[in-house]
Amino acid sequence: MGKFTGKNGTIERENTAKFERGLGDYKKSSKFSRDKKLKHGLRKVDNQYKEAVLSAASTEMLLQEDVGYLEAEGMEKTYKFKQDEIKTAVDQSTSNKALDLKLNEFGPYTLDYSRNGTHLLIGGQKGHIASMDWRRGELKSELHLGETVNAVKYLQNEQFFAVAQKKYTFIYDHEGTELHRMKQHIEVKHLEFLPYHYLLATAGNTGFLKYQDVSTGVLVNEIRTKLGPTLAMRQNPWNAIIHLGSATGVVSLWSPSSNEPLVKIQSCRGPVKSLAIDRSGNYMAVAGADKSLKIWDVRNYKELYSYHTPTPASSLNISDTGLLSVSWGPHVTIWKDAFKQKQNSPYMNHLIPGSRIQNIRNVPFEDILGVGHSTGVTNLIVPGAGEANFDALEINPYETAKQRQETEVRSLMQKLPADSISLDPNYIGTVDKRSNDKRLKPSDLRDLASKDTDDEKKLLPRADVKGKNSALRRHLRKKQQNVIDQRKMRIEANLKKEKDLRANKLRKEQGLPEERELLGPALSRFK
Template sequence: MTTRYFRDQSSELDNSEEVIKVKEKRVNLKNSSDKKFRKKSNDAKSDPFPGAAPIPDEKVELHKRGSTNQTDVTNVKLKGKLISQEKKYEEAAGQAARHELFLTEEAGFLEAEEGEETYTIHQSEIKNHVDIASARKQFELNLKQFGPYRMNYTRNGRYLLLGGKRGHVAAFEWNTKKLLCEINVMESVNDVRWLHTENMFAVAQKKWVYVYDNQGVELHCLKNMHQPLRLDYLPYHFLLVSTTNEGFLHYLDISIGKNIASIRTKGRRLNVLAQNPYNAIMLTGHHNGTVSMWSPNMKEPLVQMLCHKSAIRAIAVDKTGLYMATSGQDGKMKIFDIRTYRPLHAYRVMSSPSNLKFSQRGLLSATCSNIVEVYRDPCREIQKSPYLIHKLAHPAETIEFCPYEDVLGIGRDDGFESILVPGAGEPNYDSMESNPYRSKSQRREWEIKALMEKIQPDMITLDPHQISAVDRVTAQQLRKDKEERMGFVKEEKKFEPKFKKKGRSSAGNIEKRKQVVKDSELRDKIKKDMDLKRKITEQPKDDENSNPYTFEVSGGKNVNRSALSRFVKKR
């Protein structure tokens, strides 16, 4: 037996009527007090701190790249475009300053207890108190057979290049100890240098400069760089710079393989070379105590400074390009302000430093035989004692700070050593500039972009901002030269169209109006010239028989003029 359930229709109708009434009440209530509910909801959801969080002006100033001068702009459209671009630049600077919150890494330094100095802390103590990953960065390579060694890090700080004086060259990823290549060039090596990527490096050998790939295969032999001593590389200009035993300074563009300049410095043997990373000016130290600043555009030095009374041994310029450190054989280390070319501080060290290097955070490292000293902020303040001191078993040949790492690499007579220097490297890197963890595809894209944005060697000057300035003196000088040459300068009134509204003063319309005036002036000039020629050729109307090309002789005859007419006896 099946059971069926039936609904009571009367109860269903009653329920539907109640639902309709409730809905009508809700609609009426919503329409009557909609504004009250909105006010209450807005009050409940109102933010006590409306708008974006304020950004400190100091952080915004760090990310600004200057501003445009709009006072001399008369074109309305151009001025509007400049104003909109300026707003975009300000927004970009504000966003960059706001996103500094995501930079979690911070730079730290050693802090000693009361009555203790930081230079008394040894590397073994630092290694025992850091994490395992940082402790692995302190290591030593014993290579006694082919030393002393020159060394160089890549721009992203991932790869290391070693070059022994007796021909040993090795390239490897120093953090993981993965070897890229290892060769022996069978002749003396004076210096080594990475190029724009870790795929190529240059080696200054006994006679010439050779270029190899990361597998140790020889790519080029640069015979115009004869007997090279030191190498350097300008990454934004793709220029390989070398100094020779004969006193020449060579510039080579590696992107096109063209020799840009070969300058005779007249400074004998050039074994001291450094670059200013701010303006790409090369600095050379000479035996008479002078430091010269060079550009590939001039055969003479831009600046010559007498820094020491004896020969220069080492030069270093900080990242900002404001301060320069030099050391001479007189046993002094001096700090100069490049803006004024005047000395700021002078340090007396135990012996003349043979190597000087600045870190990304402003630390200065100096080597005195087998002693390595690190100074903290020596440019702005006089340091009474070093920040760190490290003693080697053999004399140091070269030193260099690893980018984005608290590591100092030391090339010794018997190999290579890497020590920990807290606070030396920049804690946060720019992945668009130099990314230590980039892949192969990212490296290819970066290389293409860098080639497209390559700066021409003609733009290397002491003041990089001079390129964007307008040379107003040149026009005045040209006018003055013309006046001296001709004795006078003809004043020509230039037609300036009147400014019209409603788009009639666009650049095209102004040029059309100027061309119309120019054509009318040219037409008037042609008419005047034609009238003058017509007057000369036409005969006068009062004497029909007169002819300017004939003259009358004795007998009343008219004879045509010729070259012998002056010997004929006239009437």
């Protein structure tokens, strides 16, 4: 039972634990600071956090939608249910969403859904691009590029999308107009978009991972992975870390603030075919060319379970509710609770005869799985795959044009910097408890002062020795005479101090008064 102190006193609720942030043993507290102003600000943040947890816990009773899965009776198995049987059992609106596009000429097709799940972007390998509102059946734009298409990706919303073509990567708007040709992104095979940072990440045959800020047009970083061509790429939605799979079976984790991999995992014996990370960022599924499918715990980088596929898997995807979808050959296999325990039988199976599956993607907030294959695009009904209770202030699948514009402006104003991407996103905003230990004590300040006086004593006047004045030294002196840096300023200050000490020593030897006495009491204060 959680206990929080709100405006009306102490409030106890049983369901507050699920709404708390995963900060572990650390809790933000004002006792770590001696600054009164900072302490007041931290106390205010703590109170806002407690009120937010109580508000979320008190509104849980309003979330009446439950995730519904297939349930078998008696000796039945859920993976034996066919799509035709499911269509006849569900309501008419859900049945209409199971569209099947027959596109035999320009396949195989890769696909992507917008963040709110309202729009579908398909790309045929032979140059066919189409963006549509798949729920209403409205075609927004269609392009025939006449060259190879490797990957497609929606950006912050359905108004813009990126296409990785044969050589360069292009950005188009919702009408199909070419907006940008990114010449620095060459031979790209994989695209990922980081919505909270407005970064487009690309990787491909060149072995480089590049981050492009689509709001400013700046190339944030260009990282040479040194792992050869990239065969698989996915982002971790929890911390925006990019996972890359290479031909050596290594999965590496990357951030734009570092040119070296944060973590390297030897995931399989053969080349990595596909990757998938769940929404919580705790688990990762890796499919290799050695017909292996392994589940990894990303928190401690340990292998949990291992499966065997009849042929190497071509694509992996994890739904919002944790259903793992695996495509191999013409088959799609869906596993339930694959991260909790070793599964003996799958949740669902589907076969697309005579077609090779290219990639699969779950529709956000819908019980639909999109499958792109060599003969078109098919939507499969997967009960329990979609998030039943969505936050309309975060992503709204029923937003109007005005709401979409306001959301885009708000997200641009709240855009996170690229260097804030780290393995632990909760690290940002925490208090460094070591700061008190790093502060200098009065004894340390006295030691530093005595060290400065010792250094001044060591600075004795040297004899004025004339060095050789060669042509090379004159050339270098003339070349560097207008260059001002810290080293030059420090040397000039030391030379001036030596000159003054030498002049004072000469006056004492000759019995002359010091310069301060010559200036008199009125002018010596300006010396």
